[in-house]
Amino acid sequence: MTDRRPEPQPVAAQIWKRDFPYEAAAEEEVTRREFARYLVAGAGALALGNVGLAAWTQLRTINEGEPRAIVDAASVEVGGTHLFRYPTDADPAVLLRISDTEVVAFSQKCTHLGCVVYYEADEHRWHCPCHEGNFDAETGDVISGPPLRPLGRIDVETRDDGMIWALGRDTGS
Numbered sequence: 687m688t689d690r691r692p693e694p695q696p697v698a699a700q701i702w703k704r705d706f707p708y709e710a711a712a713e714e715e716v717t718r719r720e721f722a723r724y725l726v727a728g729a730g731a732l733a734l735g736n737v738g739l740a741a742w743t744q745l746r747t748i749n750e751g752e753p754r755a756i757v758d759a760a761s762v763e764v765g766g767t768h769l770f771r772y773p774t775d776a777d778p779a780v781l782l783r784i785s786d787t788e789v790v791a792f793s794q795k796c797t798h799l800g801c802v803v804y805y806e807a808d809e810h811r812w813h814c815p816c817h818e819g820n821f822d823a824e825t826g827d828v829i830s831g832p833p834l835r836p837l838g839r840i841d842v843e844t845r846d847d848g849m850i851w852a853l854g855r856d857t858g859s
């Protein structure tokens with residue numbers, strides 16, 4: 687009895703090689719298909735990197751700066767502001783006393799192109815004169831103008847000694 691199992695069929699590339707048995711110049715170098723594969727793999731790696739970076743910037747909440755006494759609370763009237771520098775001497779900041787018990791503080795640098803913002807009491811907002819950017823006085827959120835991000839918030843508290851302390855600048859926003 688004879689073995690009638692079918693012969694293994696050559697794949698298309700082997701058939702092509704058998705029918706046209708010549709060597710092309712640079713045949714061993716990267717083929718178009720391999721090049722496309724590398725491109726897809728590279729694009730995939732870049733996309734994954736971007737997703738990871740976006741997730742990291744969304745999740746991080748890093749506070750900059752050491753706790754430091756800023757000013758005697760009694761010397762800032764309600765509706766008044768006090769300029770200071772935080773977390774370093776190169777970082778202009780400003781605090782606003784909203785009420786007897788509430789104080790907020792922000793970096794004075796506009797999040798558009800870095801001009802200095804100041805408090806407009808009649809509008810109860812932070813205003814940037816460079817391109818007419820406006821921010822909410824109490825939250826620092828953008829109200830209008832070209833800025834896309836809120837002002838950098840500085841956590842503050844009034845302590846028993848009557849001093850307003852800066853506790854750290856939130857860099858997570």
Ligand code: FES
Nearest residue numbers: 796798799814819
């Ligand atoms: S720098 Fe503040 S609005 Fe442009």
